[in-house]
Amino acid sequence: MTTPSWSPELYRRALIFAAEAHGAQKVPGSERPYVTHPVEVAAELCAALWLSPVEQPDLAVQCALLHDTVEDTAVRIEEIEARFGGAVARGVAALSKDASLPKEARMVDSLRRIQGEPREVSMVKLADRIVNLAEPPAYWSLEKIEAYRREAIEIAEALGAASAILDARLREKITEYARR
Numbered sequence: 672m673t674t675p676s677w678s679p680e681l682y683r684r685a686l687i688f689a690a691e692a693h694g695a696q697k698v699p700g701s702e703r704p705y706v707t708h709p710v711e712v713a714a715e716l717c718a719a720l721w722l723s724p725v726e727q728p729d730l731a732v733q734c735a736l737l738h739d740t741v742e743d744t745a746v747r748i749e750e751i752e753a754r755f756g757g758a759v760a761r762g763v764a765a766l767s768k769d770a771s772l773p774k775e776a777r778m779v780d781s782l783r784r785i786q787g788e789p790r791e792v793s794m795v796k797l798a799d800r801i802v803n804l805a806e807p808p809a810y811w812s813l814e815k816i817e818a819y820r821r822e823a824i825e826i827a828e829a830l831g832a833a834s835a836i837l838d839a840r841l842r843e844k845i846t847e848y849a850r851r
């Protein structure tokens with residue numbers, strides 16, 4: 672069964688946890704509180720969920736709000752599992768790059784692990800990159816911007832099948848990004 676609706680209570684719990692975990696962190700290159708980033712990702716995702724319902728909207732929304740807590744804060748995956756359950760923890764783990772790998776291998780590894788999770792987790796990654804293509808941080812070089820755009824194409828190729836809506840949104844953003 673698919674349902675367009677996600678639980679506001681679960682959304683709130685995940686949001687509060689993410690806000691506390693990210694604390695005083697800022698979005699790179701800006702003065703905005705970091706937690707605005709996962710909230711933007713969740714908003715992008717909810718817009719897609721509303722137009723095209725999935726089986727596990729709560730999994731999608733919680734993974735969106737929590738997706739950077741393990742990669743970027745002191746939170747450990749065990750804590751995510753204890754508070755939000757195994758499916759959310761597996762999703763967040765897949766969305767987190769493995770810092771023990773060489774830098775250039777991390778994205779491919781994460782994409783492979785995301786593909787092993789339900790489609791809702793792929794949708795979070797698509798929404799994350801859509802949000803991140805809004806504007807490159809001011810200090811990025813042209814080479815870095817171009818590499819990020821190429822990486823976005825890889826993400827769309829690997830995960831786009833999870834959501835036609837998000838795939839189309841991402842490809843639109845990739846095209847706009849190239850015009851900078």
Ligand code: NI
Binds near residue numbers: 708738739
């Ligand atoms: Ni992110």
